[in-house]
Amino acid sequence: MTNNDGPHVGFFVTCIVDSMRPNIGFASLKLLEDAGCTVEVPTAQTCCGQPAFNSGDDATTKAIAKQVIEAFEPFGYVVVPSGSCASMIRSHYGELFADDPAWQSRQKALSAKTWEVLSFLTDVMKYTPSATYQGTATYHDSCSGLRDLGVHDQPRALLAHVQGLSVVPLEGNNECCGFGGTFCVKYPELSTAVVTDKTTKIKATQADTLLGGDMGCLMNMAGKLSREGREMRVFHTIEVLADMADGPGICAPRLK
Amino acid sequence: MKQTSHQFNENVARALAEPTLKVALDRTTTLLRTRRAKVIDAFPQYAKARETAQKIKDHTLDHLGHYLRQFEENAKANGAQVHWAATPEDARQIVSDICRAQNAKTATRVKSMLGEEIGIAQALSDAGVERVETDLAEHIIQLADDPPSHIVMPAMHKTHEQVAELFAQKHKDPGDQQDIPSLVESARRELRPKFMNADISISGANFLIADTGSFVTITNEGNAELTTTPPKTHIVTVGIEKMVPSLKHAAVFIRLLSRAAIGTEITQYTTFYNGPKRDGDRDGPENLHIVLVDNHRSDMLSDFLRPMLRCIRCGACMNHCPVYAAVGGHAYGAVYPGPMGSVLTPAMTGLKGSKDLPNACTLNGRCKEVCPVNIPLPDMLRSLRARQFESGMVTPKARWSLKLWAMLATRPALYHFGTSVANMMLRVLARGRGKISAVPLAGGWTRTRDLPQPEAGTFMQQYRKQKR
Numbered sequence: 001m002t003n004n005d006g007p008h009v010g011f012f013v014t015c016i017v018d019s020m021r022p023n024i025g026f027a028s029l030k031l032l033e034d035a036g037c038t039v040e041v042p043t044a045q046t047c048c049g050q051p052a053f054n055s056g057d058d059a060t061t062k063a064i065a066k067q068v069i070e071a072f073e074p075f076g077y078v079v080v081p082s083g084s085c086a087s088m089i090r091s092h093y094g095e096l097f098a099d100d101p102a103w104q105s106r107q108k109a110l111s112a113k114t115w116e117v118l119s120f121l122t123d124v125m126k127y128t129p130s131a132t133y134q135g136t137a138t139y140h141d142s143c144s145g146l147r148d149l150g151v152h153d154q155p156r157a158l159l160a161h162v163q164g165l166s167v168v169p170l171e172g173n174n175e176c177c178g179f180g181g182t183f184c185v186k187y188p189e190l191s192t193a194v195v196t197d198k199t200t201k202i203k204a205t206q207a208d209t210l211l212g213g214d215m216g217c218l219m220n221m222a223g224k225l226s227r228e229g230r231e232m233r234v235f236h237t238i239e240v241l242a243d244m245a246d247g248p249g250i251c252a253p254r255l256k
Numbered sequence: 257m258k259q260t261s262h263q264f265n266e267n268v269a270r271a272l273a274e275p276t277l278k279v280a281l282d283r284t285t286t287l288l289r290t291r292r293a294k295v296i297d298a299f300p301q302y303a304k305a306r307e308t309a310q311k312i313k314d315h316t317l318d319h320l321g322h323y324l325r326q327f328e329e330n331a332k333a334n335g336a337q338v339h340w341a342a343t344p345e346d347a348r349q350i351v352s353d354i355c356r357a358q359n360a361k362t363a364t365r366v367k368s369m370l371g372e373e374i375g376i377a378q379a380l381s382d383a384g385v386e387r388v389e390t391d392l393a394e395h396i397i398q399l400a401d402d403p404p405s406h407i408v409m410p411a412m413h414k415t416h417e418q419v420a421e422l423f424a425q426k427h428k429d430p431g432d433q434q435d436i437p438s439l440v441e442s443a444r445r446e447l448r449p450k451f452m453n454a455d456i457s458i459s460g461a462n463f464l465i466a467d468t469g470s471f472v473t474i475t476n477e478g479n480a481e482l483t484t485t486p487p488k489t490h491i492v493t494v495g496i497e498k499m500v501p502s503l504k505h506a507a508v509f510i511r512l513l514s515r516a517a518i519g520t521e522i523t524q525y526t527t528f529y530n531g532p533k534r535d536g537d538r539d540g541p542e543n544l545h546i547v548l549v550d551n552h553r554s555d556m557l558s559d560f561l562r563p564m565l566r567c568i569r570c571g572a573c574m575n576h577c578p579v580y581a582a583v584g585g586h587a588y589g590a591v592y593p594g595p596m597g598s599v600l601t602p603a604m605t606g607l608k609g610s611k612d613l614p615n616a617c618t619l620n621g622r623c624k625e626v627c628p629v630n631i632p633l634p635d636m637l638r639s640l641r642a643r644q645f646e647s648g649m650v651t652p653k654a655r656w657s658l659k660l661w662a663m664l665a666t667r668p669a670l671y672h673f674g675t676s677v678a679n680m681m682l683r684v685l686a687r688g689r690g691k692i693s694a695v696p697l698a699g700g701w702t703r704t705r706d707l708p709q710p711e712a713g714t715f716m717q718q719y720r721k722q723k724r
Contacts, residue, residue, distance in 0.1 A: 013715050013716070015675075017715060018675060018714050018715040018716055019675045019678060019679055019710060019714050019715075020708060020710045020711075021708070021710070021711060022711050022713070022714060022715035022718050022719075023711060025715040025719070026715070026718070041716075041719055043668060043672075043716065043720075044668045045668065046664070046665045046666070046668050046671040046672075047665050049665070051658070051661065052658060052661075052662060052665075053638070054619060054638060054641070055641060055645065055650070055654065055658055056638070056640075056641030056642035056643070056644055056645035056646075056650070057642075057645050057658055057662070058642050058645075060658065060662040060665075063662070063666055064662070064665055064666060067666060067668075143618070143619075143620035143621055143622070144620075144621070147620075147621040147622070147624075147625055148621070174622070175578060175620075175622070176578045176618050176620035176622065178578060178618060179618065180617070180618025180619060180620065181618075181619075183615075183616075183617070183618045183619075184700070184701060185698075185700055185701065186615060186616075186654075186700075187265075187268075187615075187616050188699075188700030188701060188703065188704070189268060189269065189272055190268055190272075190579055190582060190583065190616060191618075191700075192703075192704040192705070193272055193582035193583070194578045194579065194581075194582055194618070195705070197578070197581070197582070219707070219708055220705065222706075222708060223691075223701070223705030223706045223707055223708065224704065224705045226691050226705075226706040227693075227704060227705050227706050248690055250708045251690060251691045251706050251707075251708045251709075252690050252691075253689055253690040253691075254688050254689070254690045254709065
């Protein structure tokens, strides 16, 4: 399906998708190619540097950011299946190179061409998916994607094309789930209190599926729902859009 | 109040173990969020007003010295006495000296956060003055001997059921326990006689107006006017950052403040004070003292924390903060709670004694989104973390985990080997159940949440295999 005239996309897989749920990565590749992009995954990538950035270790973050800049320089676009990591590159890398003119222009070029996958498919590629999913889903807007990148209407517009799927509103859809990267590790009790508020609202929707755009948040909510004994299918939106949500959801029992 | 920010985790544990607190917080934050959203939606000029407010504040802060001098001159011309306090100790000294000079026995007080910040209760007790809180919520927490837990609604941590119980113990005529208006009436009966007989009144100010030398109080209860009118002496304690150039500029903030704070278009009472009682006036104080307090505000002016001085103390950031909604204001262990407090407390009392505050935040950005003067709270909290990191205030464990992770993250080949090993180990732990209920070193997560079983092989492993 590769169209050589289409945009040359470097895919940034994100550390959590890479190690926990590659399906999100492959679903993204499938849709990007279907939308007419030529996609490559540079192997010199690891993480966007957010754990160090949010811990206040700016020197380490800068070293990682330089690695990301170099790895993705050859591409026309950088696409990321996470609002949080896309926003790290797009909205926060600038803070690191404010006093470094040699790297600043390279950083600016990278930030300007970096997109969250759902908004890239909608806003840049004007893509219409064709997929089928039987169920009633509710949608959680992850914070960085929503507030830093304005990802709100795009996933809903894409999901409206999925046959068999109905989407019901979630009260507090724009409220944090308590994941917060290292926050959930450093303050597990606080994080638990916040995610408990979230799962209470998710359960109140009566939906059978929870969708979102960030594996970190999805892992947090799915993990809590699973511990509460709630059998709910939890997927990244891109898995549903790519017709790759037929396997077990996040935290669900394996079939094989 | 005694600062306990250094015991943040203990405070959090105590708050989470208190089921009534959660009920109180849920009731009020839900109400405030809903009302704010509604009233902002119905205010088409909101975005413009917010931008104008930010510009006015930034301009005023750029020329703060000029406006403070102008304010002092005009306030003196109005007949007020102006005092300068660099520290809370200075401010307390000024207040207690005034009380002693007046031979004062009782003082009625209008709630103000600056008063809490400088320890006004201490200043009054040093001068042997009996303090009467006249704000309803402050009256409640004075009876309960509690510190405030919110900057706009100091008794937000209490349910009305708890208040009814408290009044039943402390008021002569406690009102109908089931009925909130009747409880309010009870407080009114209790407080009314005290207004008329106080020697001193103490208030804060929401805004200082440079070109008229006046100041503004904004309340819903009318207690400010009742408090400051009868006594012979009125003392105003106020932070220097409350300055605006003119009345016209103050109007921009007045339109924003109560919308952001409690979701109403305006409050019941907005009063402009222009000096003490003049010849021919029927009432009002004979002496008016304005105490202008710095307390590290000038340090913040020349720092990355400068935008924090735009704050108009509306409390919207705490009303929308998931951490505040989980534990309430007392957990922060300081005068100012919530996101704004997590910036102000380290600035005013040092990062050392409040090192958890900038960290106990998910950086979700909602506080910044709802801030009527567009303060980049998450960015400042992160910058405080960077300051902690640079000055070696991070635990050795956190530092070493970061170093180890950074070593891997900057070596892609090694990193991919490491993640493939971790991927395999997690699958072993999951034993095919799809989830993992206990992971060594990740107890904080798995105590309350399952961890998903990873797919077989990392993305990079699978991608490479496909490519071959």
